[in-house]
Amino acid sequence: MSTETMKKVYSIPESLRNRPHHYCPGCGHGIVLSIVGELVDELGVRDRAVGIAPVGCSVFLYEYYDFDCVQAAHGRAPAVATGLKRANPDLFVISYQGDGDLAAIGTAEIIHAANRSENFSTIFINNAIYGMTGGQMAPTTLLGQKSQTTPYGRNPNTDGFPVRVCELLNSLEGPYYLERVCVATPQDRVKAKKAIKKAFTYQLEGKGFSLVEVLSQCPTNWGMSVLDSVKWVKEVMAQTFPLGVFRDKGQQK
Amino acid sequence: MSTETMKKVYSIPESLRNRPHHYCPGCGHGIVLSIVGELVDELGVRDRAVGIAPVGCSVFLYEYYDFDCVQAAHGRAPAVATGLKRANPDLFVISYQGDGDLAAIGTAEIIHAANRSENFSTIFINNAIYGMTGGQMAPTTLLGQKSQTTPYGRNPNTDGFPVRVCELLNSLEGPYYLERVCVATPQDRVKAKKAIKKAFTYQLEGKGFSLVEVLSQCPTNWGMSVLDSVKWVKEVMAQTFPLGVFRDKGQQK
Amino acid sequence: MPKVTIREERCKACGLCIHYCPKGVLGPSEKFNAKGYHPTEVKHPEKCIGCTICAQVCPDQVFEVYR
Amino acid sequence: MPKVTIREERCKACGLCIHYCPKGVLGPSEKFNAKGYHPTEVKHPEKCIGCTICAQVCPDQVFEVYR
Amino acid sequence: MGKKILMKGNEALGEGAMRAGMRHYFGYPITPQSEVAAYLSKHLPKRGGVFLQAESEISAINMVYGAASAGRRVMTSSSSPGISLKMEGLSYLVGSELPCLIGNVMRGGPGLGNIAPAQADYFQAVKGGGHGDYHIIVLAPTTCQEMFDFAVMALNLADKYRNPVMILSDGALGQMMEPVVIPDEVPIEEYDKSWALTGAKDRPPNVVNSLFLDEKELEEHNIKLQEKFKRIEENEILYSEYRTEDAEYLFVAFGLVSRIVHSVVDLARAEGIKAGLLVPKMLWPFPKDRIAELAEQCRFLMSVEMNSGQMVEDVRLAVNGRRPVYFYGRMGGGVPAQRRVLEELKSHIEGGTK
Amino acid sequence: MGKKILMKGNEALGEGAMRAGMRHYFGYPITPQSEVAAYLSKHLPKRGGVFLQAESEISAINMVYGAASAGRRVMTSSSSPGISLKMEGLSYLVGSELPCLIGNVMRGGPGLGNIAPAQADYFQAVKGGGHGDYHIIVLAPTTCQEMFDFAVMALNLADKYRNPVMILSDGALGQMMEPVVIPDEVPIEEYDKSWALTGAKDRPPNVVNSLFLDEKELEEHNIKLQEKFKRIEENEILYSEYRTEDAEYLFVAFGLVSRIVHSVVDLARAEGIKAGLLVPKMLWPFPKDRIAELAEQCRFLMSVEMNSGQMVEDVRLAVNGRRPVYFYGRMGGGVPAQRRVLEELKSHIEGGTK
Amino acid sequence: MADKVGTVEFIIAGFGGQGVLFIGRALAFAGLARDVNVSFIPSYGPEMRGGTANCKVVVSDGEVGSPIVEEPDVLIAMNRPSLERFVNTVKPGGTVFVNSSLIENEVERGDIKAYRVPFNELAREAGAERVANLAALGAYVASQDFFTLEDMEGAVKEMVKGKRVELMEANLKALRAGYDFVRNLA
Amino acid sequence: MADKVGTVEFIIAGFGGQGVLFIGRALAFAGLARDVNVSFIPSYGPEMRGGTANCKVVVSDGEVGSPIVEEPDVLIAMNRPSLERFVNTVKPGGTVFVNSSLIENEVERGDIKAYRVPFNELAREAGAERVANLAALGAYVASQDFFTLEDMEGAVKEMVKGKRVELMEANLKALRAGYDFVRNLA
Numbered sequence A, B: 001m002s003t004e005t006m007k008k009v010y011s012i013p014e015s016l017r018n019r020p021h022h023y024c025p026g027c028g029h030g031i032v033l034s035i036v037g038e039l040v041d042e043l044g045v046r047d048r049a050v051g052i053a054p055v056g057c058s059v060f061l062y063e064y065y066d067f068d069c070v071q072a073a074h075g076r077a078p079a080v081a082t083g084l085k086r087a088n089p090d091l092f093v094i095s096y097q098g099d100g101d102l103a104a105i106g107t108a109e110i111i112h113a114a115n116r117s118e119n120f121s122t123i124f125i126n127n128a129i130y131g132m133t134g135g136q137m138a139p140t141t142l143l144g145q146k147s148q149t150t151p152y153g154r155n156p157n158t159d160g161f162p163v164r165v166c167e168l169l170n171s172l173e174g175p176y177y178l179e180r181v182c183v184a185t186p187q188d189r190v191k192a193k194k195a196i197k198k199a200f201t202y203q204l205e206g207k208g209f210s211l212v213e214v215l216s217q218c219p220t221n222w223g224m225s226v227l228d229s230v231k232w233v234k235e236v237m238a239q240t241f242p243l244g245v246f247r248d249k250g251q252q253k
Numbered sequence C, D: 001m002p003k004v005t006i007r008e009e010r011c012k013a014c015g016l017c018i019h020y021c022p023k024g025v026l027g028p029s030e031k032f033n034a035k036g037y038h039p040t041e042v043k044h045p046e047k048c049i050g051c052t053i054c055a056q057v058c059p060d061q062v063f064e065v066y067r
Numbered sequence E, F: 001m002g003k004k005i006l007m008k009g010n011e012a013l014g015e016g017a018m019r020a021g022m023r024h025y026f027g028y029p030i031t032p033q034s035e036v037a038a039y040l041s042k043h044l045p046k047r048g049g050v051f052l053q054a055e056s057e058i059s060a061i062n063m064v065y066g067a068a069s070a071g072r073r074v075m076t077s078s079s080s081p082g083i084s085l086k087m088e089g090l091s092y093l094v095g096s097e098l099p100c101l102i103g104n105v106m107r108g109g110p111g112l113g114n115i116a117p118a119q120a121d122y123f124q125a126v127k128g129g130g131h132g133d134y135h136i137i138v139l140a141p142t143t144c145q146e147m148f149d150f151a152v153m154a155l156n157l158a159d160k161y162r163n164p165v166m167i168l169s170d171g172a173l174g175q176m177m178e179p180v181v182i183p184d185e186v187p188i189e190e191y192d193k194s195w196a197l198t199g200a201k202d203r204p205p206n207v208v209n210s211l212f213l214d215e216k217e218l219e220e221h222n223i224k225l226q227e228k229f230k231r232i233e234e235n236e237i238l239y240s241e242y243r244t245e246d247a248e249y250l251f252v253a254f255g256l257v258s259r260i261v262h263s264v265v266d267l268a269r270a271e272g273i274k275a276g277l278l279v280p281k282m283l284w285p286f287p288k289d290r291i292a293e294l295a296e297q298c299r300f301l302m303s304v305e306m307n308s309g310q311m312v313e314d315v316r317l318a319v320n321g322r323r324p325v326y327f328y329g330r331m332g333g334g335v336p337a338q339r340r341v342l343e344e345l346k347s348h349i350e351g352g353t354k
Numbered sequence G, H: 001m002a003d004k005v006g007t008v009e010f011i012i013a014g015f016g017g018q019g020v021l022f023i024g025r026a027l028a029f030a031g032l033a034r035d036v037n038v039s040f041i042p043s044y045g046p047e048m049r050g051g052t053a054n055c056k057v058v059v060s061d062g063e064v065g066s067p068i069v070e071e072p073d074v075l076i077a078m079n080r081p082s083l084e085r086f087v088n089t090v091k092p093g094g095t096v097f098v099n100s101s102l103i104e105n106e107v108e109r110g111d112i113k114a115y116r117v118p119f120n121e122l123a124r125e126a127g128a129e130r131v132a133n134l135a136a137l138g139a140y141v142a143s144q145d146f147f148t149l150e151d152m153e154g155a156v157k158e159m160v161k162g163k164r165v166e167l168m169e170a171n172l173k174a175l176r177a178g179y180d181f182v183r184n185l186a
């Protein structure tokens, strides 16, 4: 049977450009990229979407999304998103940040955007490392984890504790929806997509600030094989960062 | 009876310089200043104390404390304290911040110092306003409260919610001790002093990060009489910012 | 007899001491101090019990208390 | 019959599709692609059930799935 | 015609920007620019605009980045230390070619300094306080009226060149009140904004970006920017002159100081000294050709500033050795006194034009 | 004697600082300076020091402020955008007269730019990217050995003058490996630190501060700072020369570029063109007197830089119109090619010294 | 009433709470209403809170050059530190208004005209000590012939519009009291 | 074995994972051990991840001027894009090493010497495809007479000390295989 007469049940989303990206083999960023593309297609918002590319491994998002994009300074995506959305509330704003970006240099920006409940959606890629710069400690690096700047393992006495972003933001009144997911297995991927869809839908409904934290494998900087890395997400990382819904004002009613 | 033969039961603490300060009449900052001076005397740490003066109404602290002092850039007192304490762990470091300083521009610094459980004490003056610059909205300004930049009252939809610093930091693993007090009445002042003493003692014991939040009247920028302002602290402000101990690792054991 | 002294040039007339003194010892003076305020003065020295409350609530370190 | 196609020049040989394909349809090729990887290829086309799992777990948008 | 009202310089800045179509303000409080925010927080909502007090100056400049990306006329303002915090953002704005207005109401430095008027951020504004090769257009008003007028001009220029424009004023100009004529109609120039992020509907996606990982691409991007800067230098010079026709001694001064020196010129002339004054009202681009021209007719030049000598370097570069260029300045909030400036002038006349 | 080992420039910087007694490092990751942090995170703890990865560049520079207040030798490092974020902190450090070492491993700009080597932060470093009147000492190494040596020198100078010192290198110098001789003994100079915050035991309290609300006080403070800057200018000039004795055409270049131009000089001489090269190894203070002197003997000067023309302004100010000063530069990470520079030189020779 | 004002430069100084900026702004408003050029510049401080305050005003038929008054024609000193700080900067031939309620010192210069007026007392009589600044303004008006009392009343009404109308009456009373006091000296 | 090396400039280029930086560093280490001057400069990218990589090495008896090699004496091209990008920059009279396992193209320039060596196959035979870079290094060593095979073995041992010692054997085997391959061509 030739492909012409068959139904295409999966192909690269229309909201993504048909060009290869530079993520490493097996990187969680690539999977989330597909999810965002699929959802922008499904929700039919491509022509009012604005993607924000942060500084980090996802810095080239603007080359992958096939819709309007802006590249934000390191950590400042929430401020840029705020400016965009306040300037034009009709835009559908997808902010995207890594853990160094969001939970270190950009701590103030994410907290205050969440506290003002700015009406945009944040996808937060927690890979427990600074990926792009070659594997330094992130705020989310696990205790004992080695990195370029914790060569002897992260020590809570000198380097602090892994920052749990959903829990931190959940102490604020502003956020509308907060969930932590991962993309380690096909089943996790389904849940992650559902969560991001919810975040997007809430934005379309004008509900305010949503954030979906994705535990995301970085085989390169974890120094693991891809298969080990997805296992590590489930078995190790999720111990420190439990999966689940932290806040869903849409369900409270 | 002449004063010579009497016991002096109160006079200006030795750790404070005997010179007038510039705080407005009735300002809570002035009361906390006495408390800090009394405690530095009582704990006998004047000769290894370093006070940090933030940018805000307390910017001149270095002129009031009679011990070593450093003036920090707006919001960065926790970073300066970290540098000092890491450089010389024998120093007794008293960081002092206003609510604009700590909970707006300095959000990232306080969160990460707390998360690393840096071994210094923070006194956090929450007066629900930017005092020094003439009364703009602070992160802690109450909903509906008018200020120079919320002339129509703080609106959660555009200006966000009052940030509860103790609650926010309590979502982190790092802090050792967190308490919220006020200095509206003589009784409150006693509790406030006890709390700050605890924070200081924990530092001397090397326990890590402590913060005491003080709800503090700013009659000038609240546009109230001094007596109304202390009433407002108790009756209105404490509704949004409940007093009490949020974390005390010393008591958990 | 307990007693308070006032460093009147530091007083900013906020009134907290007057308000919280349990014995009504204190009150505002008629005159101006160098800062332009009417400083607190001891109106009823005989009533003072030396409780230090005035000193504690005073934001301007005006008082010395003797017992 | 369900079917997958592979845009082999995008593949980075991470192996996720091979690992997660419930039917063992996929495997690594011997040859290099332009990026220097041994791309995934369809080893057992007849076994494919068109479940799209490969496409979903692929970080590199390599697959098209037909049913 | 318009109406004439008494306004603070800071208010005039805010009002001018609003009249020029600015509807989005993002800022963080700092003295002596607070009245900009106070004024706009009151008036922007009434005109359907957005006033947002950001959590920091950094956040504010990045909100500006976002709103400018969306194609809106947008501004922020601050004072010296707060402006320093915006340096990364400023470099990004230029790199991404985003128009916006930035007000710097300068105060004494370095560090926390004080809140008195100063002009010590000249280098930062004109040479580039942020990283990389860039320029911003820098306007230097001298009156409250110009605070208003230049805000309008700034927003027009920003859109025209897709480049940030800074209004470099100081605490005195910001705090003082003068009558300001608010015209009924303000000349808002419209420029193409098809680059803005409005949603990729019926057009290819737009991208706002300053990242060019490939060295060749980044170099091309830089060349494009440099060409733009050159175009600006050719088209946009702004200065005024006072009694220069026959001046033998040329003062150069900007902002508040130019008004003081204006009075000094009169004092000098009254004593028979042929002094004149050139006031750059745009600091970048700098009126270097005109200064070079005037240098020919003068014995020497003298730059008077509220700093340790910054603009004087640009005057020297313009004069290029033709004539001596002297400097007189005050720092830390000190304002040059007329008599003192006059003395300084005379000392150089007497000392000969060494 | 010491031992000779192969090191990256970034590592040599870190090692040099440690050898000079730096035991406190506060930084935030950024390419192309990451190896400084990687190296120090490994080695500082072994030597009883503190390596702390801060939550941001701003936090890092303020931790430096704290540790410097305590009287310790301390450093931070970053690259262009990260350095921009330190501008407020830098102005505070100078204002409070705190010694420290700041490494800028420059990359392409403006904005996010790229991670290729560049020299476009010259103005920021030399003219003052932060607010207020200030200067920092700026060292410009040209080899991995100088990355090491200048780190030592920087920490000595910082303590000597109670002023921040910057090492301005670039991505290529940071990433390249060369043999570095690590001497057995490093010359650590000791200066008075009685101003440091060590606890007011048996002495009056010390205060580290840059706030002087009173205009007169702030002006006095500034005058004191300016006097110090003057002293530095008088004492601390650093440059090297190559074939300048009889040079008719003088190149001026710093950092990596100076090594390229060094080769160009040989190429030119091989063709009978009398080229020479002056390499400022300290950019502030700038070797202006020597350049002015050499200008007398030359037909023209030419500044070669990896930017759009920044140091050339200081060369022009030094030459003050005596001779033409040309510029050749590459931007965005482009490195000047030897042949291209030679052509540029020849084109000006042929074009005449207009 | 004169048509031309020439150029008059003012320094008005006192404690933080004494309303010296109000005096300055009132002069500026009145000048604007009379269609002359004006500038007003406060010494602004972080001290919302006691401390001292002053402002500088220029009123002129021509363009206002420097708004920074170095040598005033008129000094209004509401307290002693202000008098001490500024009295020697007054132009020869200038005028000083001294708040005799708070200042015991005499003006020692012979080349300027000094009015000693008990502004606080006049204000207390007018209904509120805090409107002493208006008494000072009134005193100045009485000393010259460009601004009329009506000009100032207009400016004051304009300025206190809306807020604190309850003080309006005391304001106007104090203004007139200061005016009358100086007129009666003559 | 020659005593002097003169000045030799290298460009070594390939895919991200092909270990081209290792080759460059090995040359630099060997040079240091032989007491000549060296410089090594990687093209560093954010791409830890596939993509292309290259490095530049200078070995010289004299001072190293510019470490940025514009016109190499020696090019080692581990993949096709690298050959295409750099082959025309090689100095006339220079040498190119082409990884014939991955590159079908011939070198078209007549003024340089080209060695086509199947680095990947040699490495596979030596025990691991990923040590193809060592085969390339060996091939270069065989083509000149300053560096000896022992020099390179020393450098490699120094570099892999501690980590990945398990690969040491394959490394040294591949080094020799590349060396032998080129020697046998002669």
Ligand SMILES: Cc1ncc(C[n+]2csc(CCOP(=O)(O)OP(=O)(O)O)c2C)c(N)n1
Residues within 6 Å of the ligand: A055, A056, A057, A058, A074, A097, A098, A099, A100, A101, A102, A125, A127, A129, A130, A131, A132, A133, A138, F028, F029, F030, F031, F057, F081, F082, F085
């Ligand atoms: C102001 C500034 N500081 C630092 C950097 C360097 N930098 C680039 S990406 C990055 C961190 C990336 O880590 P993360 O946010 O966790 O994203 P990931 O790469 O892991 O997805 C850093 C520090 C920069 N570009 N700008």
Ligand SMILES: Cc1ncc(C[n+]2csc(CCOP(=O)(O)OP(=O)(O)O)c2C)c(N)n1
Residues within 6 Å of the ligand: B055, B056, B057, B058, B074, B097, B098, B099, B100, B101, B102, B125, B127, B129, B130, B131, B132, B133, B138, E028, E029, E030, E031, E057, E081, E082, E085
């Ligand atoms: C970088 C920077 N931004 C802004 C300011 C201006 N500023 C001085 S104090 C202050 C806020 C003070 O408010 P808060 O921290 O609440 O202290 P308070 O005066 O209320 O005690 C601000 C914004 C500054 N000095 N530096």
Ligand code: SF4
Residues within 6 Å of the ligand: A022, A023, A024, A025, A026, A027, A028, A029, A057, A127, A131, A132, A217, A218, A219, A220, A221, H048, H049
């Ligand atoms: S470094 Fe890590 S996060 Fe970045 S692309 Fe590679 S695998 Fe993904």
Ligand code: SF4
Residues within 6 Å of the ligand: B022, B023, B024, B025, B026, B027, B028, B029, B057, B127, B131, B132, B217, B218, B219, B220, B221, G048, G049
């Ligand atoms: S403004 Fe408020 S906080 Fe500041 S000194 Fe006055 S009363 Fe206190």
Ligand code: SF4
Residues within 6 Å of the ligand: C003, C004, C020, C021, C022, C023, C024, C025, C026, C047, C048, C049, C050, C051, C052, C053, C054, C055, C065
């Ligand atoms: S000591 Fe007690 S009783 Fe005496 S004046 Fe003070 S508060 Fe009143």
Ligand code: SF4
Residues within 6 Å of the ligand: B026, C010, C011, C012, C013, C014, C015, C016, C017, C018, C039, C040, C057, C058, C059, C060, C061, C062, C063
């Ligand atoms: S509390 Fe202190 S400042 Fe306030 S009135 Fe009493 S004495 Fe004066």
Ligand code: SF4
Residues within 6 Å of the ligand: D003, D004, D020, D021, D022, D023, D024, D025, D026, D047, D048, D049, D050, D051, D052, D053, D054, D055, D065
């Ligand atoms: S569609 Fe399902 S069965 Fe077919 S190859 Fe993909 S994962 Fe395997």
Ligand code: SF4
Residues within 6 Å of the ligand: A026, D010, D011, D012, D013, D014, D015, D016, D017, D018, D039, D040, D057, D058, D059, D060, D061, D062, D063
């Ligand atoms: S998941 Fe995609 S990239 Fe990974 S091996 Fe399969 S096809 Fe290749």
Ligand SMILES: [Mg+2]
Residues within 6 Å of the ligand: A098, A099, A100, A125, A126, A127, A128, A129, A130, A131, A138
């Ligand atoms: Mg990360």
Ligand SMILES: [Mg+2]
Residues within 6 Å of the ligand: B098, B099, B100, B125, B126, B127, B128, B129, B130, B131, B138
């Ligand atoms: Mg406050």
